Amino acid sequence: MFHRTIIENLKKWAKKPDRKPLVLRGARQVGKTTVVDMFSEEFDEYIYLNLEKPEHRRIFEDDYPFDNLLNRLFFHFGIEKNDASKTLIFIDEIQNSPKTIALLRYFYENANHLFVIAAGSLLENILDHNISFPVGRVEYMFMHPCTFQEYLGAMGEKQSQKIYQGREIPAFAHDKLSQLFKNYATIGGMPGVLKTYSQNQYYTALESTYSGLITSYSEDVEKYAKSSSLRQYIRHIISTAFTEAGARITFDKFGNSPYRSREMKEAFTTLEKTMILKLVYPITSTKLPIQPDMKKKPRLHIFDTGLVNFSLRIFDELISKKYLNEVYRGRIAEHIIGQEMSGTKFSLNDSLEFWVRNKKGSGAEVDYIVSHKGLLIPIEVKAGASGKLRSLHQYVEAAPHDWAVRFYSGKMQIDDAKTISGKKYKLINLPHYMAGRINDVLNEIIN
Numbered sequence: 001m002f003h004r005t006i007i008e009n010l011k012k013w014a015k016k017p018d019r020k021p022l023v024l025r026g027a028r029q030v031g032k033t034t035v036v037d038m039f040s041e042e043f044d045e046y047i048y049l050n051l052e053k054p055e056h057r058r059i060f061e062d063d064y065p066f067d068n069l070l071n072r073l074f075f076h077f078g079i080e081k082n083d084a085s086k087t088l089i090f091i092d093e094i095q096n097s098p099k100t101i102a103l104l105r106y107f108y109e110n111a112n113h114l115f116v117i118a119a120g121s122l123l124e125n126i127l128d129h130n131i132s133f134p135v136g137r138v139e140y141m142f143m144h145p146c147t148f149q150e151y152l153g154a155m156g157e158k159q160s161q162k163i164y165q166g167r168e169i170p171a172f173a174h175d176k177l178s179q180l181f182k183n184y185a186t187i188g189g190m191p192g193v194l195k196t197y198s199q200n201q202y203y204t205a206l207e208s209t210y211s212g213l214i215t216s217y218s219e220d221v222e223k224y225a226k227s228s229s230l231r232q233y234i235r236h237i238i239s240t241a242f243t244e245a246g247a248r249i250t251f252d253k254f255g256n257s258p259y260r261s262r263e264m265k266e267a268f269t270t271l272e273k274t275m276i277l278k279l280v281y282p283i284t285s286t287k288l289p290i291q292p293d294m295k296k297k298p299r300l301h302i303f304d305t306g307l308v309n310f311s312l313r314i315f316d317e318l319i320s321k322k323y324l325n326e327v328y329r330g331r332i333a334e335h336i337i338g339q340e341m342s343g344t345k346f347s348l349n350d351s352l353e354f355w356v357r358n359k360k361g362s363g364a365e366v367d368y369i370v371s372h373k374g375l376l377i378p379i380e381v382k383a384g385a386s387g388k389l390r391s392l393h394q395y396v397e398a399a400p401h402d403w404a405v406r407f408y409s410g411k412m413q414i415d416d417a418k419t420i421s422g423k424k425y426k427l428i429n430l431p432h433y434m435a436g437r438i439n440d441v442l443n444e445i446i447n
Contacts, residue, residue, distance in 0.1 A: 014042065021139075355376075
């Protein structure tokens with residue numbers, strides 16, 4: 001058991017005067033149930049329901065008036081119904097009972113003194129069957145794998161965690177934090193993996209955990225696929241997608257398959273519902289609003305870099321190389337930076353962005369774009385103390401501001417830089433391990 005930062009957001013939700021039942025979203029085994037169990041310590045009473053159990057489903061599905069349903073719920077768990085008590089109700093695997101989904105509105109309208117959280121692993125599949133969550137009566141929060149900050153806590157690195165959370169990183173801590181981040185980038189942020197690794201510190205001990213995770217995702221195919229052919233396409237993607245993580249892809253003949261673009265696109269769209277991968281389409285403008293260009297090739301992101309490394313069998317290479325960018329053509333460094341930047345966001349509307357130049361024949365591409373105070377700040381991920389920044393320069397030259405960020409292996413510093421055409425700009429150089437703190441850094445530097 002180690003602290004998850006999403007608990008702070010759950011506390012903020014609980015304090016809202018017009019609080020609505022919360023639907024917690026995220027891929028399988030990112031720790032949703034564990035987090036709610038930890039959060040329950042804030043309450044006088046805690047009721048946990050798993051709707052895979054028939055006796056728990058019947059509480060909601062039998063034909064009772066809502067007040068009687070509440071009485072039955074408390075009676076079933078042997079808890080005295082007391083409006084003065086602070087009670088958390090967690091309804092897990094809610095996708096197994098569409099009627100329970102519909103009843104969430106009554107918790108908001110008739111029993112708002114109760115704190116209700118729902119979660120389920122196949123919620124997107126439910127939405128496809130014309131079963132929707134009560135509009136305007138629930139709110140959502142998204143949960144990611146563990147971040148670097150959470151990894152430090154899981155590994156017992158309390159001093160490193162305290163320094164990492166500080167306003168400034170002292171120079172003496174840089175080398176150790178860099179090594180810790182490389183370890184984190186190697187194994188990823190799945191809670192089960194971190195638990196196993198914290199107990200023995202051997203990468204080889206993680207193989208069964210990774211294999212179990214990938215197997216469980218493959219088995220979910222049966223629940224998402226609407227036909228045997230779609231099931232076949234999805235299985236192909238699961239078996240090959242990890243080798244394309246961080247790359248821009250084409251749907252036609254994806255992964256050296258004979259499958260057509262339409263078939264692969266439908267399969268990818270279906271798989272996105274599991275939240276184990278995401279297709280990120282590029283933007284072509286340097287100004288707001290952010291408008292992804294759906295006609296251009298998307299970039300494929302897997303939700304956890306550790307699963308990518310396991311599938312590629314590159315643990316040994318990651319351990320032996322000095323810089324992250326030296327591994328797998330730099331994709332692992334770029335991928336973990338994206339994972340870290342996403343890990344601090346809990347809204348379903350938050351997403352990654354990257355930029356490509358909207359000019360025929362141009363190959364200019366900036367790794368990430370972050371919106372800050374009305375500015376779209378470009379971010380490049382480079383190894384070592386230097387690196388070519390040609391695409392970054394092209395972005396800066398077109399941008400209405402003079403700021404850019406580079407993640408690299410060195411220490412934090414701000415350089416006075418100049419593009420190829422002579423435009424002056426400020427280049428914020430950040431060590432890889434600061435990716436999860438990008439918003440704090442920009443708030444501190446850019447007024």
